[in-house]
Amino acid sequence: MNYKSTRNSSVKVSAAQAIAQGISKDGGLFVPEQLPQYRYEDLTALKEMDYMGRAQKILSDFLTDFTQEEIRESVQSAYAPEKFGGDNPAPLTLLQNNDKNMYLMELWHGPTCAFKDMALQLLPHLLTKSLKKTYADKTAVILVATSGDTGKAALEGFKDVDGTKILVFYPEDGVSPMQKRQMNTQEGGNVSVCAIEGNFDDAQTGVKKIFTDPQTASLLEQNNMLFSSANSINWGRLLPQIVYYFSAYCDLMNTGEIDYEGEKVNIVVPTGNFGNILAAYYAKEMGLPVNKLICASNSNNVLTDFIRTGTYDKNRSFYTTISPSMDILVSSNLERLLYHLTGGDDQKVSLWMKQLSETGAYTVDEAVKESVQNLFYSGCCDDQGTKQTIKMMYDTENYLCDTHTAVAVNVYHQYVEETGNREIPAIVASTASPYKFAASVLDALTDEQAAADEFAMVEELSAVSGTMIPEPIAQLKEKKLRFDQVCSASGMKDVVLRMLAIQ
Numbered sequence: 001m002n003y004k005s006t007r008n009s010s011v012k013v014s015a016a017q018a019i020a021q022g023i024s025k026d027g028g029l030f031v032p033e034q035l036p037q038y039r040y041e042d043l044t045a046l047k048e049m050d051y052m053g054r055a056q057k058i059l060s061d062f063l064t065d066f067t068q069e070e071i072r073e074s075v076q077s078a079y080a081p082e083k084f085g086g087d088n089p090a091p092l093t094l095l096q097n098n099d100k101n102m103y104l105m106e107l108w109h110g111p112t113c114a115f116k117d118m119a120l121q122l123l124p125h126l127l128t129k130s131l132k133k134t135y136a137d138k139t140a141v142i143l144v145a146t147s148g149d150t151g152k153a154a155l156e157g158f159k160d161v162d163g164t165k166i167l168v169f170y171p172e173d174g175v176s177p178m179q180k181r182q183m184n185t186q187e188g189g190n191v192s193v194c195a196i197e198g199n200f201d202d203a204q205t206g207v208k209k210i211f212t213d214p215q216t217a218s219l220l221e222q223n224n225m226l227f228s229s230a231n232s233i234n235w236g237r238l239l240p241q242i243v244y245y246f247s248a249y250c251d252l253m254n255t256g257e258i259d260y261e262g263e264k265v266n267i268v269v270p271t272g273n274f275g276n277i278l279a280a281y282y283a284k285e286m287g288l289p290v291n292k293l294i295c296a297s298n299s300n301n302v303l304t305d306f307i308r309t310g311t312y313d314k315n316r317s318f319y320t321t322i323s324p325s326m327d328i329l330v331s332s333n334l335e336r337l338l339y340h341l342t343g344g345d346d347q348k349v350s351l352w353m354k355q356l357s358e359t360g361a362y363t364v365d366e367a368v369k370e371s372v373q374n375l376f377y378s379g380c381c382d383d384q385g386t387k388q389t390i391k392m393m394y395d396t397e398n399y400l401c402d403t404h405t406a407v408a409v410n411v412y413h414q415y416v417e418e419t420g421n422r423e424i425p426a427i428v429a430s431t432a433s434p435y436k437f438a439a440s441v442l443d444a445l446t447d448e449q450a451a452a453d454e455f456a457m458v459e460e461l462s463a464v465s466g467t468m469i470p471e472p473i474a475q476l477k478e479k480k481l482r483f484d485q486v487c488s489a490s491g492m493k494d495v496v497l498r499m500l501a502i503q
């Protein structure tokens with residue numbers, strides 16, 4: 001299977017090259033040329049397998065230039081039971097009352113307690129194998145812009161992986177104290193972390209600029225290095241995410257919840273960069289029976305408006321919310337959806353992306369708008385709604401959800417309210433452990449003044465909820481701080497060159 005660029009359909013690369021390169025030279029994103037199709041028989045075969053087996057099957061269909069052995073080795077090290085607390089890294093939770101037919105797919109049992117682990121534990125394996133196939137002996141320099149969770153998950157995935165160096169930029173005031181501590185205490189000889197004065201979009205724009213800067217590229221070339229990306233623009237990040245939607249559906253087949261051929265589910269995703277929900281879209285296009293893809297945003301509701309109006313407009317206030325991993329105004333992966341929905345019209349996509357970067361807005365044509373609305377339902381909720389949902393889930397279901405997951409649950413409830421439809425089972429992506437956002441979750445649960453210290457809050461949350469503190473968070477308290485550097489958005493390039501010692 002080959003991959004094309006969203007901005008130039010004549011570009012054709014192998015999976016290994018798409019993963020090694022991260023982004024196309026024309027600034028476009030790599031998309032698969034066609035999608036493997038799964039029929040009912042394929043799903044019934046898949047449901048007999050464990051998670052690793054399902055991953056093996058789906059990955060093989062996309063990574064046709066990898067051997068079965070390479071894929072097996074990657075999948076088995078990525079999803080080893082000791083890393084994800086058991087055999088199923090993406091278990092579905094059955095709620096007690098569940099009057100709205102909702103299944104929370106918990107994607108946060110990995111080493112950093114957020115769903116990014118699902119992809120970032122696998123990506124380093126895929127990337128190092130891809131590099132061997134395409135750019136033998138080069139060191140991959142991974143630059144990451146993060147709104148919090150990607151950074152830590154990437155650091156954890158890439159730490160001490162031979163042939164790689166990783167540098168993470170995060171917005172100084174745009175991540176939770178726990179996220180900051182997770183990153184600034186990161187261990188490993190090939191890792192580096194730097195805060196920037198600005199928000200996530202500044203960090204992401206800065207990274208994209210460095211990526212496409214010819215001068216930096218030639219400096220790297222001279223030093224036998226090349227840039228690669230662990231952001232969700234990398235195909236190797238998206239692919240592992242397709243797996244869990246299939247896996248959740250199979251689990252529902254196995255429990256009898258799905259009991260006839262072609263029975264549909266709704267999929268609800270708390271959305272930021274549009275990566276996780278795009279993976280759900282791919283699953284649907286591959287034949288997974290999906291009714292609606294429900295796109296949930298926080299107060300940064302660019303996507304809600306886009307899906308409802310067909311106009312993407314980032315010219316609006318940026319809000320720092322209690323669901324920081326969704327504080328994004330430019331959702332990069334939307335470009336891939338537009339490419340598919342225009343039937344692969346690279347000219348149109350290039351034009352819209354140009355308009356976005358020059359004026360901050362673009363409007364898709366009527367046909368694309370209609371397809372978007374057929375596929376997606378969109379909604380948003382502010383911090384107050386998020387907290388109310390956390391409290392409601394705790395009170396009615398005895399379930400503790402994090403701030404991002406709460407946004408999804410809130411928007412799903414809006415969907416049920418608006419459509420009256422509660423018969424279709426809904427798979428809700430639960431994207432982070434509540435302990436990662438202890439202050440906000442506690443604040444939602446109790447009226448009392450929260451403890452000042454992040455770790456005291458974690459303990460309080462455990463006491464209030466009667467749930468266990470995840471091991472990676474409990475251990476964090478003892479870790480030494482290693483990074484405290486802050487730079488301006490314009491100073492990012494210098495930080496990169498200094499870290500690589502190639503200035």
Ligand SMILES: *Cc1c(COP(=O)(O)O)cnc(C)c1O
Nearest residue numbers: 149272273274275276325404431
């Ligand atoms: C990254 C993240 C999201 C948003 O996912 P996208 O793929 O960027 O849309 C939602 N919740 C959490 C906890 C995250 O870390």
